[in-house]
Amino acid sequence: MDVFAALASPVRRELTALLLDGPQPVNDLASHFAMSRPSVSEHLKVLRDAGLVSEQRSGRQRLYRLEAGPLRELSEWLGPYERFWRERLSDLRELLDEEDDR
Numbered sequence: 001m002d003v004f005a006a007l008a009s010p011v012r013r014e015l016t017a018l019l020l021d022g023p024q025p026v027n028d029l030a031s032h033f034a035m036s037r038p039s040v041s042e043h044l045k046v047l048r049d050a051g052l053v054s055e056q057r058s059g060r061q062r063l064y065r066l067e068a069g070p071l072r073e074l075s076e077w078l079g080p081y082e083r084f085w086r087e088r089l090s091d092l093r094e095l096l097d098e099e100d101d102r
Contacts (some may be wrong), residue, residue, distance in 0.1 A: 003050050003070045003074050004027065004074075005050070006049070006052055007047050007050075007052075008048055009043065009046075010028075011035075012043050014033075015040070015043060015044065015047060016047065016071075018054070019053060019065065019066035020066060021064040022065075023063040025061040025063055025064070026040060026041055026044060026061075027061075036092075047064075048064075052070065053067060053087055
């Protein structure tokens with residue numbers, strides 16, 4: 001699964017946000033959702049298959065860690081669109097300022 005498809009789910013986006021704080025076991029991650037731990041594990045599998053998270057065993061637990069590589073690629077892809085919208089918003093700001101001056 002590609003990065004965009006993996007991040008299409010709000011649950012998976014929230015999981016990546018939670019992992020910004022560092023590696024966490026699935027039980028800690030699951031405590032943030034109104035769903036079962038196995039359901040959260042399925043979402044983590046999708047993120048893992050897309051390369052967005054890695055899994056490391058620590059005793060009986062599995063720790064999940066956010067991986068920067070795919071996010072960097074995503075950021076590079078989004079860069080031109082960010083510039084596009086920044087320019088459009090700047091144009092809108094100028095138009096609104098002109099309206100205020102009238």
